Amino acid sequence: MLHLRTARIVAALPFAPAKRRPLLAMSLGLGMALAPALQAQAFGAPESFADLAEKVSPAVVDITTSSIVAASTEGGPMVPPGSPFEDFFKDFMDQNGQGSNEPQRSEALGSGFVISEDGYIVINNHVIEGADDIEIEFFGGEHMKAKLVGTDLKTDIALLKVESDKPLPFVGFGDSDKMRVGDWVMAMGNPLGQGFSVSAGIVSARGRELSGTYDDFIQTDAAINKGNSGGPLFNMDGDVIGVNTAILSPTGGSIGIGFSMGSNVVSKVVAQLQEFGETRRGWLGVRIQDVTADVADAMGLADAKGALITDVPDGPAKDSGMLAGDVILTFNGKDIADSHDLTRTVADSPIGEEVPVVVLRDGDETTLQVKLGRREEAEAIPAAEKTTTEAPKEAEILGLTVIPMDEAVAKSLSLPADSTGLAVTHVDAASDAYTKGVTPGDVIVEAGQQPVVKLSDLQDRVAEAKDAGRKSILLLIRREGDPRFVALPIE
Numbered sequence: 001m002l003h004l005r006t007a008r009i010v011a012a013l014p015f016a017p018a019k020r021r022p023l024l025a026m027s028l029g030l031g032m033a034l035a036p037a038l039q040a041q042a043f044g045a046p047e048s049f050a051d052l053a054e055k056v057s058p059a060v061v062d063i064t065t066s067s068i069v070a071a072s073t074e075g076g077p078m079v080p081p082g083s084p085f086e087d088f089f090k091d092f093m094d095q096n097g098q099g100s101n102e103p104q105r106s107e108a109l110g111s112g113f114v115i116s117e118d119g120y121i122v123i124n125n126h127v128i129e130g131a132d133d134i135e136i137e138f139f140g141g142e143h144m145k146a147k148l149v150g151t152d153l154k155t156d157i158a159l160l161k162v163e164s165d166k167p168l169p170f171v172g173f174g175d176s177d178k179m180r181v182g183d184w185v186m187a188m189g190n191p192l193g194q195g196f197s198v199s200a201g202i203v204s205a206r207g208r209e210l211s212g213t214y215d216d217f218i219q220t221d222a223a224i225n226k227g228n229s230g231g232p233l234f235n236m237d238g239d240v241i242g243v244n245t246a247i248l249s250p251t252g253g254s255i256g257i258g259f260s261m262g263s264n265v266v267s268k269v270v271a272q273l274q275e276f277g278e279t280r281r282g283w284l285g286v287r288i289q290d291v292t293a294d295v296a297d298a299m300g301l302a303d304a305k306g307a308l309i310t311d312v313p314d315g316p317a318k319d320s321g322m323l324a325g326d327v328i329l330t331f332n333g334k335d336i337a338d339s340h341d342l343t344r345t346v347a348d349s350p351i352g353e354e355v356p357v358v359v360l361r362d363g364d365e366t367t368l369q370v371k372l373g374r375r376e377e378a379e380a381i382p383a384a385e386k387t388t389t390e391a392p393k394e395a396e397i398l399g400l401t402v403i404p405m406d407e408a409v410a411k412s413l414s415l416p417a418d419s420t421g422l423a424v425t426h427v428d429a430a431s432d433a434y435t436k437g438v439t440p441g442d443v444i445v446e447a448g449q450q451p452v453v454k455l456s457d458l459q460d461r462v463a464e465a466k467d468a469g470r471k472s473i474l475l476l477i478r479r480e481g482d483p484r485f486v487a488l489p490i491e
Contacts, residue, residue: 045184046184046236049186049198049200052186052234052236052238053186053188053198055238056171056188056232056234056238057139057188057196058138058139058140058169059113059114059139059168059169059170059171060111060112060113060114060139060171060188060189060196060231060232061111061112061113061114061121061136061137061138061139062109062110062111062136062137062189062190062195062196063109063110063111063112063121063123063127063128063134063135063136063137063146063160063190063230064107064108064109064134064135064137065107065108065109065110065127065128065131065133065134065135066107066108066131066132066133067130067131067132067133108127108131109190109193109227110123110124110127110128110189110190110227110228110229110230110231111123111127111188111189111190111227111228111229111230111231111232111244112127112136112160112230112231113170113171113188113230113231113232113240114168114169114170114171115170115171115172115173115240115270116168116170117167117168117169117170118164118167118168119161119162119163119164119168120149120159120160120161120270120274121136121146121159121160121161121162122157122158122159122160122230122232122243122266122270123157123158123159123160123229123230124156124157124158124229124230124243124245125151125152125153125156125157125158126156126229127158127229127230128148128151128158128160129151129158133145134146134147134148134160136160136162138168139196144162144163144164145162146160146161146162147160147161147162148160149161149273149274149277150272150273150276150277150278150279151273152269152273152278152279154212154213154214154279155212155214155215155261155265155266155269156212156245156261157243157261157266157269157270157273158230158273159270159273159274171232171234171238171239171240172239172240173239173240173241173263173264173266173267174235174237174239174240174241174263175239175241175263175264176216176218176241176242176262176263176264176265177262177264179203179206179218179235179241180203180206181202181203181204181205181206182202182203183202183203183235183236184200184201184202184235184236185200185201185202185203185218185220185222185233185234185235185236185241185242186198186199186200186222186233186234186236187199187200187201187220187222187223187224187228187231187232187233187234187244187258187260188231188232188234189224189227189228189229189230189231189232189244190227190228190231191223191224191225191226191227191228192225192226192227193227194227199222199223199224200222201220201221201222201223201256202220202221202222203218203219203220204219204220204221204256204257205218205219206218206219208259209340210246210259213343214265214343214344214347215261216261216262216264216265216344217242217245217246217259217260217261217262218233218241218242218259218260218261218262219257219258219259220233220242220258220259220260221256221257221258222258223254223256223258224244224247224254224258224260225247225253225254226252226253228244229244229245230243230244230245231243231244232244233260239263240263240266241260241262241263242260242261242262242263242266243260243261243263243266244258244259244260245259245260245261246258246259247259265344268348278376279376280351280374280376281346281347281348281351281374281375281376282346282347282348282349282350282351282372282373282374282375283315283316283346283351283372283373283374283375283377283378284315284316284317284342284346284370284372284373285312285313285314285315285316285317285318285373285378286309286310286311286312286313286315286317286322287309287310287311287312287313287482287483288307288308288309288310288328288339288342288343289307289308289310289339289484289485290307290308290338290339291304291305291306291307291308291327291338292304292487294472294487294489295308295474295485295487297470297471297472297487298448298465298470298471298472298473298474298487299327299449299474300363300468300470301327301360305329305335305336305337305338306327306328306329306336306337306338306360307327307328307336307338307339307341307342308325308326308327308339308485309322309323309324309325309326309327309328309359310324310476310483310484310485311324311482311483312324315373315378316370316371316372316373317370319370319371320357320368320369320370320371321368322357322359322368322370323361324446324476324483325361325446325449325476326359326360326361327359327360327361328342328357328358328359329358329359329360329365330356330357330358331345331346331349331355331357331358332345332349332355332356332357333356346372347375349372350372351372351373351374352371352372352373353371353372354369354370354371355369355370355371355372356368356369356370357369357370362449393455394425394455395455395458395459397458397459397462398431398432398433398462398473398488398490399427399428399430399431399432399433399434399488400424400426400427400428400431400433400438400444401424401425401426401427402422402423402424402425402444402455402458403422403423403425403455404422404423404453404454404455405419405420405421405422405423405443409423413441413443414480415443419443420445420451420453421443421444421445421452421453421478422443422444422452422455422457422458423441423442423443423444424438424439424440424441424442424443424444424477425440426440427439427440432488432489433486433488436486436487436488437486438477438486439479441479442477442478442479443477443478443479444458444475444476444477445476445477445478445483446474446475446476447461447462447473447474447475447476448461448464448465448473448474449474449476461473462490465490466490470490471489471490472487472488472489472490473487473488473490474486474487475487475488
């Protein structure tokens with residue numbers, strides 16, 4: 001469960017039956033001038049969703065999962081084994097519904113939809129995770145057992161398969177990128193275990209990110225509740241444009257803020273699960289951050305776009321010649337808006353094939369050829385930690401008190417003895433550095449995209465930036481080995 005301000009995001013929402021698991025104005029003016037706008041707004045609004053619901057309902061399913069969970073060992077009296085009171089207390093606690101050491105069967109409910117006549121079914125992974133029995137109920141009342149084909153934890157998508165002696169009704173994926181804020185949508189599922197249910201609303205927002213690397217959620221005000229997890233979100237043509245996954249709610253019930261994973265993400269995951277039983281995403285092997293306006297100014301960039309590389313460990317990017325401080329502008333022919341855009345683009349790119357990558361380096365564009373690895377394999381092998389930091393004497397600059405690294409300083413920061421850079425010992429609470437999150441213990445390893453080892457290195461870089469008419473300077477800072485760029489004003 002994710003907390004967001006005073007509300008919470010509820011993972012969408014398998015429902016556990018009672019006694020088994022707790023549940024988690026527009027102002028209108030008058031006048032002739034408004035009439036065309038009001039007419040345009042009303043045009044296209046459906047009189048009814050009945051035809052659409054009738055068309056797609058046969059492909060929507062209710063899903064019941066069950067699993068064996070260990071009984072709680074808490075809450076009973078401590079009785080030594082072999083004690084004459086052992087049987088007494090066991091009988092007493094069992095009569096009162098407590099103290100049984102027998103495993104208990106837990107059930108949960110969710111929703112899904114059929115995507116092929118041979119019985120492939122899409123669902124949220126969190127609905128079926130850990131289940132040892134999965135039962136599908138179709139709109140007409142038929143029941144079938146399903147087997148798990150594959151799962152993807154990063155998008156919370158799972159693929160099931162049922163065997164049927166006849167073709168099954170199914171629905172197809174639409175293009176979620178074509179959905180506009182204000183478009184009508186319809187959600188279907190099994191809210192709170194009530195069986196097949198329809199709710200309607202509009203697209204409230206696009207491109208929402210919750211917590212995942214590959215998030216691309218459609219926000220909708222169509223009612224989504226516990227038990228709706230894995231159910232489809234339809235456009236008015238009956239195409240699935242999202243998988244209902246989460247809600248934002250202070251109570252656990254719908255307040256009109258629901259999130260559906262976009263079909264353009266889901267369809268790619270499903271295709272890989274069908275073919276391989278697992279996902280196979282491209283891997284570049286860099287650490288990145290967004291190019292903010294102040295970072296762009298510090299680097300002399302015309303636009304705040306692209307993905308800024310902060311570190312290049314061993315991997316495909318390093319093999320291609322990529323460097324920390326490069327800004328990735330295009331990847332495999334696609335313009336890169338920000339770091340999130342790059343991550344998704346790389347994931348969708350072919351593994352083991354060379355792709356062109358355009359980077360901005362020292363003001364010039366350079367094209368590199370990168371042979372992508374596979375992310376799942378890279379993540380299975382812990383990457384060796386690499387740090388760069390440094391040696392003694394103190395100076396105050398940019399609201400920071402810094403000292404060069406020596407063995408003693410490195411040891412105090414739990415860094416390798418040969419670390420280089422300038423260690424931050426104090427941050428002025430009134431400074432921009434404090435506002436941007438620089439803290440004591442951080443290590444400045446670059447300034448103006450050049451290494452800093454001595455105090456004079458940092459002072460010289462600041463002076464050079466001022467002479468060049470820059471309003472800020474770009475610092476590369478490492479915290480516990482993790483790098484990030486921070487642009488600090490120098491005026």
